Amino acid sequence: MSPILYYGVPSGCSFGSIVALEWSGQPYRLARVNMPEDMQTELFARINPVRETPALQTARGDCLAESMAIFNHIGAGQGALDAGISFKQGTREFDELNRMLAFLNTTFFGAFSSLWWQLEHEADDETKRVLTEYGRARVVRAHQELERMLGDQPWLLGDRRTLADAYFIGIARWTKYHDVVDRRDYPNLQRLFDKLEADPAVIFAHAIEQQRPATSVGRFEGEVGIAESLASRRAA
Structure with missing residues (x-):
């Protein structure tokens, strides 16, 4: 099956x-x-x-x-x-992949949580403003960190695409729902995003x-x- x-x-x-x-x-x-x-x-x-x-x-x-x-x-x-x-468990490459998946799952994914909440729930204007500003700060920081980690590498872990790149593209597209960051301000991430969108x-x-x-x-x-x-x- x-x-x-x-x-x-x-x-x-x-x-x-x-x-x-x-x-x-x-x-x-x-x-x-x-x-x-x-x-x-x-x-x-x-x-x-x-x-x-x-x-x-x-x-x-x-x-x-x-x-x-x-x-x-x-x-x-x-x-x-x-x-x-992917890589065999116990190898250094596996550990690096797991580290990147964990970052994407916590810092990158988590940065959008308050933005999704205020988009999907009823709230007064002040609550929405606070949640948006909090989310903006977290999304900006997550993009800054990932931009630094990617650098001029072709993929998140270097010369080859991995599961981390697959996870990244599913989350990175969320910026279109939340007008808090312009990915073009992060040229390395924009380059990776464009390459993956053509895959x-x-x-x-x-x-x-x-x-x-x-x-x-x-x-x-x-x-x-x-x-x-x-x-x-x-x-x-």
């Missing part, structure tokens, strides 16, 4: 996991999760009790949540190792999210519904 990635729309951070699966060359399926309505159902709670995306039903039928865990699961597969987007796997992930005709460059086996995915899990 091929794994099933539960990806959130619109613009979930699970976008990066789609890119990673495309790059890995392993067979997989996708299950679309409309946020927040699908996440609040008891059906989805059986997949992830925290009711968040992404989630991954593994080939064994287990359900795995949290982006870092999913990226490490994908990265442990032989396809990802052969593709050079066929990223183009595929955009098409999947937007429900347009999508051409996989990996081993995508089609989409399934949430209920159908649970039925296949029972069969496994």
Whole structure:
């Protein structure tokens, strides 16, 4: 049974996991999760009790949540190792990849949290102003740090693309929702963003999210519904 990635729309951070699966060359399926309505159902709670995306039903039928865990699961597969987007645990390269994934998951992803909250919830003008200013400071700092870490390297970890670049592109696009930073002020990040946006796997992930005709460059086996995915899990 091929794994099933539960990806959130619109613009979930699970976008990066789609890119990673495309790059890995392993067979997989996708299950679309409309946020927040699908996440609040008891059906989805059986997949992830925290009711968040992404989630991954593994080939064994287990359900795995949290982006870092999913990226490490994908990265442990032989396809990802052969593709050079991950490294064997215990190596220095693996530690560096984990460090970068952790930074993206905490500092970079987390910087947007107050901005998302004030966008998605009712609040008075003063509360929104405070949350926006707080978020702006965090997003600016995160971009400054990542700009410094990237430097003039072609990819986040050097000469080759890795799972970290896949995770980055799923989060970096959030600046279009929040007018608090201009990525052009960070030329290294803008260069990486533009290169990734032209990548066929990223183009595929955009098409999947937007429900347009999508051409996989990996081993995508089609989409399934949430209920159908649970039925296949029972069969496994």
